[in-house]
Amino acid sequence: MIRPLRWLAPILTxxxxxxxxxxxxxxxxxxxxxxxxxxxxxSQYPGSDNYMLLPYPIIEVGRFxxxxxxxxxxxxxxxxxxxxxxxxxxxxxxxxxxxxxMKDVDWAFEAGVGAGFRYDWVRGFANVRQxxxxxxxxTGELGLDVVLPLADRFEVAFGPRTSWATDGYMETYFxxxxxEAARSPVLTAYEPSGxxxxxxxxxxxxxxxxxxxxxxxxxxxxxxxxxxGDSPIVKYGSRDQWSFAVGLSRKFEFNVFR
Numbered sequence: 001m002i003r004p005l006r007w008l009a010p011i012l013t014x015x016x017x018x019x020x021x022x023x024x025x026x027x028x029x030x031x032x033x034x035x036x037x038x039x040x041x042x043s044q045y046p047g048s049d050n051y052m053l054l055p056y057p058i059i060e061v062g063r064f065x066x067x068x069x070x071x072x073x074x075x076x077x078x079x080x081x082x083x084x085x086x087x088x089x090x091x092x093x094x095x096x097x098x099x100x101x102m103k104d105v106d107w108a109f110e111a112g113v114g115a116g117f118r119y120d121w122v123r124g125f126a127n128v129r130q131x132x133x134x135x136x137x138x139t140g141e142l143g144l145d146v147v148l149p150l151a152d153r154f155e156v157a158f159g160p161r162t163s164w165a166t167d168g169y170m171e172t173y174f175x176x177x178x179x180e181a182a183r184s185p186v187l188t189a190y191e192p193s194g195x196x197x198x199x200x201x202x203x204x205x206x207x208x209x210x211x212x213x214x215x216x217x218x219x220x221x222x223x224x225x226x227x228x229g230d231s232p233i234v235k236y237g238s239r240d241q242w243s244f245a246v247g248l249s250r251k252f253e254f255n256v257f258r
Contacts, residue, residue, distance in 0.1 A: 029253035030065035032073070034058060034214065038247025045091040045105075046173045047224060047231060049238035058216065058249040059085060067257055077119055084114040084127040088134060091173075098236035101183030105172055108134025121147050123157070137168025137194075143202070158203035161222065166194040174231035186236060192227035198241070199223055212251040219244045 040056035043049070061082040065071045072080035091105040112129030128140035145159040170192040181189040200222035207215045223229070224239040 029063065030071060030255045030257060031253065032061070032063035033252045034060040034062060034249040035252060036214075036216075036247055036249030038216070038245060040243060040245035042243040042245075043238075043241050044095050045089070046241070047228070047234040047237040047239075048096060050096060051242075054089065056245045056247050057087070058247045060249070062251075063253075065257060074116070074118060074123070079115065079117050082114045082116075084110075084112045084129055084140075086110040086129060086139075090134070096237070098186055098233070100185060101187065102176070102180050102233075106134045108132065110139060112138075112140070118147075123147055131169060135168050135172035137166040137170075137172075139163065139165040139169050153208040155206045156203070157206075158201070161198070161200050161202050161220070162196060163198045163222070164194070164196045165228075167192075170194055170197065170227055174228050174233055176232055187232045190230075190232050192231060195226045197224060197226060197228035199225055200241075214249050214251070216247050216249060217245070218247075 036058040038056040038058065040054050041051055042054060044052050061074075063071060063073045064080075064082050066081065069081075072078075072082075074080050074082070086109075088108040088110070090107045091099070093099040093102050093104070109132045110129035111132070112127060114125060114127040116123060116125030123145040124143070125145075126140065126142050128138060131137050131139060141161060141163045143159060143161045145157045147155065147157045149155050174190070174192045174197075176184070176187050176190040178189045181187055200220060202220040203218070205217045209215065220243045222241045224231075224234055224241065228234065229239050
């Protein structure tokens with residue numbers, strides 16, 4: 001079982017350490033956002049071996065100002081802070097024959113905070129988010145990137161990833177209640193606990209058409225581990241989860257507290 005406060009503590013510690021360095025980027029606009037969209041091919045639901053094409057929203061924060069703390073930026077050496085969001089689509093028994101007897105899982109929205117440290121071409125980060133609507137609990141990621149600016153308008157970033165979740169998330173997406181098992185022809189009852197759920201790799205390629213418009217290509221591979229990987233739902237799906245996305249975004253700069 002993961003206790004949320006134990007996982008929030010490292011994030012809050014990074015916030016405190018980052019506060020001293022945040023004031024280093026006071027010049028220029030307080031906020032820089034990359035907003036856009038495209039398409040992503042990903043599994044129908046966590047643990048599925050079926051894939052589908054879905055809309056791919058791009059919401060990235062390059063600069064972020066916090067009153068009383070200061071301004072942070074991902075491209076500047078040192079600590080940075082940013083909001084973190086994610087959307088998980090709904091899951092229905094009609095999505096896959098192996099889900100027969102399972103209840104519907106509504107779509108979920110995740111919102112939280114992220115913190116990281118950038119030094120030259122290395123960037124490490126951690127995100128933690130609270131789930132709403134589809135499940136109640138916390139989830140997050142840890143990652144390390146090698147960032148290579150190969151040309152003035154061309155950048156590649158890649159590195160390892162791992163993710164974790166609390167009981168609420170794990171029970172919603174990987175658990176099988178006795179009642180569901182009794183209705184299912186293939187699934188057995190299963191009660192997972194919170195913990196690390198994936199380990200994998202991610203890569204992203206950015207190409208700037210001009211100073212504000214960017215083409216983004218992103219791919220990832222995640223291996224379901226721990227209680228998530230042992231779920232009977234995954235047994236009839238796949239532990240290997242792949243995604244590939246292409247999108248176009250536009251940079252927006254603005255001030256709020258000036």
